[in-house]
Amino acid sequence: MLLEHTVSTGTLRRQEHGKIPHEPVAYRADIDGLRAVAVLIVLLFHTGISPLRGGFVGVDVFFVISGYLITKVVWQELQQGTFSLLTFYERRTRRIFPALVVTVALTLLCAPLLLFPSERTTAVWTGLSALTSVSNLYLAVETLGKTGYFAADVYSQPLVHTWSLGVEEQFYLVFPLILFAVAGFKRHHAGLVVAAIALASFLFGVWLTIANRDLAYYIPLVRAWELIAGALLVFTPLPRLPARLRDVLATLAILLIAGSAYRFHGGMSYPMAFPGFVAIAPVAGAVALIAMGGAGGSYVNRFLSLPPFVGIGKISYSLYLWHWPIFVTVALTTARAPTMMEAAGLVLASFVAAYLSWRFVEQPFRQRRLGRTARSLWMQAGAAWCVVCVLGLGIWLFTTAAPQTESDRLASYITYDDRVTYRRETCFLISYKQTAADYASDTCLSPSSVKPNVLVMGDSHAAHLWSGFNTSLPQAHVMQATSSGCKPLVGTPGERECLSLMRRMFEQFLPETKPDVVILSARWADYDLPLIAETIRQVKDKARIVVVSGPIVEYQRPLSRVLAQVAAGRSDNLLTESRVTAVARRDRDLQALVEAAGAIYVSPYRLLCPDSGAACTTTVDGVPLQWDYGHLTAEGSKFLAESIIGTGAIPGAQAWQAR
Structure with a gap:
């Protein structure tokens, strides 16, 4: 995220093909108001209780x-002949670095009190990479290197949002050079x-x-x-x-932005996956609003120019940070939730912190009360960078050298x-980056001629x-036969x-095979219920026994982390x-429907939580049954299978156990 702040009020002269016409570049309050809309969308989304499941599009608005x-x-x-790359980066540093370095420093100081070792390590390297404008690349590599199907719980990473700063700063390493290369062109040719x-x-x-949306989210290309969509307004001004x-x-335009924030969500699949072509919607909305403000304004632009929106827009960078x-601290x-x-x-609390950051950190540097010259700014920025690096590396070294406690051991399962x-990427496909051709049929789906055949079908919960x-x-x-986000339902x-x-x-x-037992399992939702009955009807004559495994107990934060907190004294x-x-309610509703359709229902939820008012079974031999919000460890899988x-x-299953 964010952004060169407002263009100062006044008049700049533009030199173009020998002519030097006057072109005023005045402060636009409506753009500050648009910033306010963008940051409020992000904030409401991150509370986890608003209907704005696509609040991440606020960052796309900021890019524009x-x-x-x-x-x-x-x-x-460039047209005046006064552009200096060093001056440009000085402005960027004044704008971005002071508030960022304070945020990272205070967050890392709190990390040993709040985070477990694996979380602490990620936070340290995210923070240090953020100060070097590469946190997006670090997070992309860290995501690719994840051993678990799901990335680490974002609520354990207080600096993960700095990825957008990395995208911007990497963009501005290159884009001014492109503008310099086309500065001698006519404006529409440069456009x-x-x-x-x-x-x-x-x-x-x-x-x-389409190939890898996790990677796509972080890559500046x-x-x-x-960002260029906003830049094009400079080359194609509207009458x-x-x-x-x-x-x-x-x-x-404003409906496009609001509709995207309401309708989009992180689970959208191909062809609607984000940030694919659907990102056009919020970007087009932001471009249109800026264009209308420059083409005479509208009642929406005037509304965005009201003091409350302008005030939020001015502190939006610190508010985002x-x-x-x-x-995360409270979560x-x-x-x-x-x-x-x-x-x-x-x-x-975020507004209070943002105002203090804007007033006492951002403004002194932007108004040159601190770092008055470029030389003093670079020296202060370099010193601050070194201090925070020493702090971060010290925390990391302490983390790696400290003896592991019981809470640390439990938290390591995060x-x-x-x-x-799960036999991931072999018998459990990652749908958004693998094809059905990657499914290893010979390994996963070859029926036996001498043993009873049991088939497990569904998503990660299968x-x-x-x-x-x-x-x-x-x-x-x-x-x-399993694939991520893939429910075993007809239609x-x-x-x-x-x-x-x-x-x-x-x-x-x-x-063709008619297995002895088919087990259908998924992370069932209420809207799946009508399809479940139809699926059972179509499968009943294709297997001797049809079993539907109901929802498993879920936690609002990774179970392994909650267990670690309890072990630490909570x-x-x-x-x-x-x-x-x-x-629990979904479990009851699903059982009634499955049994009415003539299939066998098993309830993982009640096997793990026989007493709804007490804690569920959460460990076996000291190992968490589930490592994230609900997925089973190997030990948890064996415990639950034996319980079922x-x-x-499952008729006959007890005879198939070891004798």
Whole structure:
């Protein structure tokens, strides 16, 4: 995120083809108001209690604003012949570095009190890479290197939001040089070159989002077109449009932004995965609002120019920086989502921190009360960078050298390696980056002619059952057809490759093989219920026994972390308070539907939580049953499989156990 702040009020002169016309570049209050909208969308999204599931698009709006304002200044200076790369980076440093270094320093000082070793290590390296403008690249590599199917819980990473700063700063290492290269062109010709670069970035982003959307989220080449979209307004100014048309276009623009924040969500699958082509919506909304403000304004621009919006816009950078460490601190302490009142308190605390940061950190440097000259600024920035690096490295060394406590051991399961247990990328496909051709049929789906055949089908909540049943049923042959986010339902929406795998199972494998037992398992939602009954109806004659495994107990924070907090001295009540209560109701509703449809229902939830008012079974031989919000460890999978078999719910299964 954020951004060259407001362009100073006054008049700059632009030299173009021998002429030096006057062109005023005045402060625009509506752009500060648009910043306020963007940061409020992000804040509400991060509270976890608002309906804005796509609040991450606020960052895309910030990218557009940044691209417009900075390109306008740089292009005018290039035309005047006054542009200096060193001066440009001095301005960027004054704008970005002071508040960032204070945020990182205070966050790292608190890290030993708040975070467990693995979390602390990630926080240190994220913070240090943020100060070097590469936190997005660090997080991309760290995400690719994750041993678990899911990335680390973002609520354990107080500096993860600095990725957007890295994207911007890397963009501005290159983009001024491109502007310099086209500075001698006519403005519309320069615009065509810049537009071609934006198109290439957009097409690359669409491709990479399909190939690996986790990586696409952090890579500057994917996001460059969003900043350039704002920059293009400098090269293609709109004429003054009729007032009514401006009002209509501005209304549509703000609805695009609001609609994206409401309708988008992190679980969107191909072809709607973000940041693919759907990112056009919030970007177009931001571009249109800026354009309407420059083409005469509209009632939306005037509304955004009201003092409350302008005030929030002015502190939006510090507000973005400080809100997430504050939110994470409370989330980790309570091990649950905030209540409405707590969320309001978090937002208020963020505003207080942001104002103090803006008033006493940002402004002194921007107004040159501190770091008055470029030389003094670089010296102070370098000294601050060195101090925070020493602090971070000291925390990291202390973390690696300190003896492991019981709480540290339990917390280490947050980064659990599920590759072998789930047979990830072999029998458990990652739908958004693998194809059905990657599914190893010979390994995962070859029926036995001498043993009873058991087939586990579904998403990650089916994949985590396979090792348990495979270990507990040595006299049976346990097969696996699983893919991330892929529910074993006839007619379900989902990733293209998931649907391809499930069609193959329902239309070819099941009719041809007729396994002895089919176990359907997924992270069921209420909207799945109508499809479950139809799926059972179609599968009943294609398997001797059809079993539906209900929802498993879920926690609002990783169970391994909550267990570590309890081991560190917190009350056992934390385990109950962190549990997701809605699962129990869904479990009852699903059982009634499955049994009415003539299939067998097993309830992992009740096997682990027989007493709804007490803590559930959470460990076996000192190992957490679940490592994140709900996925099983190998030990947890075996424990649950044996519990299911022990109930007699699967006819014949007890005979397939080791004798």
